Amino acid sequence: MSAAGSEWWREAVIYQIYPRSFADASGDGVGDLAGALRRIDDLADLGIDAVWFSPFMRSPQHDAGYDVADYRDIDPLFGTLADFDAFLAAAHARGIRVIVDLVPNHSSVEHAWFREALAAAPGSPERDRYLFQDGRGAHGELPPNNWESEFGGSAWERIEEPDGTPGQWYLHLFDSSQPDFNWRNPVVREEFLSILRFWLDRGVDGFRVDVAHGLIKKEGMADHQKPENAGPMGSRDDLSPYRGQPEVHEIYREWHDLLATYDGDRVLCAEAWLPTSDKTALWVRSGEMHQAFNFAYLMTAWDPAALREVITDSLRAYPAVGAPATWVLSNHDVIRHATRLMMPPDQDDGIGPRSPFIPAEGSGLARARAATTIMLALPGSAYLYQGEELGLPEVVDIPDADRQDPTFARTAGRRYGRDGCRVPIPWEADAPACGFSASGESWLPQPASWAAHARDAERADPRSTLNLYRRLLAERREHRLGRSVLVWVDDMGDDVLAFHNRDVTVVANFGAEPLPLPSGTVIAASGPLVDHHLPTDTAAWIDTGGVPIGPETGGVPIVRADLEDLLEHYGDGAA
Incomplete structure (x- = not known):
């Protein structure tokens, strides 16, 4: 067990594999573990520290595996336990840790x-x-x-x-095929401790916990009217009787204690959709979970003032309870950020041919590259979603008959849901299904334009998004940007976001005019520079050659958050 504060997950870059859309070895058009193993050297080449697998446990697949029928087995669609063990061994041999998705709020009706x-x-x-x-x-x-x-x-x-x-x-807070467990029943709690042990004994490095905010429902289960602006997954619904109830923290303290009995700094990451950073920070207090997805950051508009506010707030709230800030821009539940950053705020129900606003394909790539360039320079840990390193946009024109997200069916097509971010990713420009499957099959149709995003094409192009990610990840590790303190730069104008992290200065231009860069060597840039000027929607890292910036030289203050009001509502969570 590492010394407190030095655990690997505090600065890790973790890559999300959505198994059915990553790589298909069987030829049935659905990705699998054997396919993921074939591509593991591509992951090592990218420079990530860990992978997180979305659900691969036995399931009838009514909600893409988030309806689990057997928590101790692999669904045949994805392979076998032996296939998982092979991937785990290969990942560990390359220094890549493996996190698995656990779905404790509900099971399948076939459980x-x-x-x-x-x-x-x-x-x-x-x-x-x-x-x-x-x-x-x-x-x-x-x-x-x-x-x-x-x-x-x-x-x-x-x-x-x-x-x-x-x-x-x-x-069933989700699909009717996903009945919610009664987490006030000690039998349920004991069963999940046993499930955790099963996977920990196999050697997994941790768990991403689905709907971590929702396990406990308020006693009485009285009527509740969601506000109109409830946000994604009801994240802005502060009075919800099935979100953030105090007793849920008892569960995660038990889980934390169990993980602490294993070596290797095993990690728990919460999918907790909550209104503020302070409320999310309650899930990662000492003795509870280790990380929580920073959805406030993910949903922030492309605006320098808004981004500065959420970054500052995150770097206050999470370290205040002993946790790292955890950054994320895309995942399997939201519109890919190469499209989303060009859209009006609060359009979070997916996008399709009848949506009121559809960004032109490729129009958001510059912003997406700049956003990632900012994110990977921030202190803490970061999550990447498969395909974002290729600059993939959201797929808009999936035919209605091909859509599989239960949201689309349950709303009679009024909400498109999440299929657009789940389309199988391209590997080889000239291969069937762009190399996803040798048979040419693909469980969701791939756009013809994705051949240009295939990994082999991007690997050969020094200006590609893939090579930008590779450079950023290598330099992030070299400069130890995940373990430092951010210091804002205040004198570059209202259309600029700029900060120091150690000996790196990060500058992002949100304005319409090119921006002269500070003196120094450009380490990486999200787009081409012109005479040492930064174009609009572009960000750069500059080696200032100065003294490394750390806690002793100032920065975003790390102070204990005032949690008094929050604890009154959520419970003190004390061990």
Whole structure:
């Protein structure tokens, strides 16, 4: 176990593999673990520190694996436990750690526990593992409350009892194929401790925890009306009875203690959609989780003042509780940032042919490259989503008949959902399915334009997005930018974001006119410079040749956040 403060995950760059869209070795058009293993040297060449696999556990795939039927096995679609072990060994041999996705809020309707619950009587121990309720109305014909699914429609589904009569309702905050567990039941808690041990014993380096904010529901389960501006995953709904309840912290303290019994600094990362950095920081206090995705940063508009505010806030809130800030721009749930950064704010339901605003393909690439150039210079840890290193945009023109996100079906097409960021990525410009699958099959259709983004084409182009990422990651490690203190530069104008990190000065130009750069050697730039001037929507790293900047020379102050009001609402979480 490393000394406190020196753990690998504090500065790691972690690459998200969405298995079904990464690489297909079997030829069935769906990515798999054997395909990922074939591409592992490409990951090592990129320069990442770890990979995070989105779910690959046994599942009927009603929600792309986030409906788990067996938490201790690999779905045959992706391979076998032996395939996973082979990938894990190969990754570790290359110095790459492996994090797996854990989905504890809900299971699949095909999970053995849920099948037992359906066969059992109301009030039975089998049903108490989930959240079954009697319905309202004279005959129980109405849902127990008015809660809405994140995918649209009611969050309740009525079952048929074993004798054929209409029965109780079960809660599903997501698709009806994903019943929520009852995390107030100690049997559920013990089961997940056992699941954690299963994967830790195999050698995984940690877990990304799905819906980490949502495991506990407020007692009473009263009606709740979501505000109109609830945000992605309801992140701005501060009064939600199924988000951020105090008792959830007890669960993660148990998990933290379990991981601490294993060597290698195993890590827990929370997918916690919460309104502010301070509230998210409650999930990563000492003795709880180690990281939490910085969704406030991800959703910030392309604006220097807004970015400076969220960066400053993050570098205050997370270190105040002993955690690193964790930066992210894209993932499998949001519009890819090469498209999103050209869009109006709060358009977070996906994008398709009938959307009111559709950026031209490629129009956001300069901003995306600049945004990554800023992000990878920030202190803390960073997450990359597969394909962003190729500059991939969101795919807009997927035919309705090919869309598979349950959001699209549950809203009758009113919300496009997340298919556009999940299209299989290109590897070889002249190969079938751009090298994703030798058969040419692809579970979502790839645009013809993606041949230009294929890894082999970009690897050969020194100006490509891939080679920009490779350079940034190498220089980030060389200059130890993940372990430092940021110092803002204030005298370059309102259209500029600039800061020092150690001996590197980072400058980003948001204005319409080219910006003269400070003197020094340009280490990397997101786009071509003109006479040492930075064009619009471009960022650069400059070696100032000065004294390395650290805590002793100032910077964003690391002070303990005032959590008094938050603790009153969320619970103190004390160990």
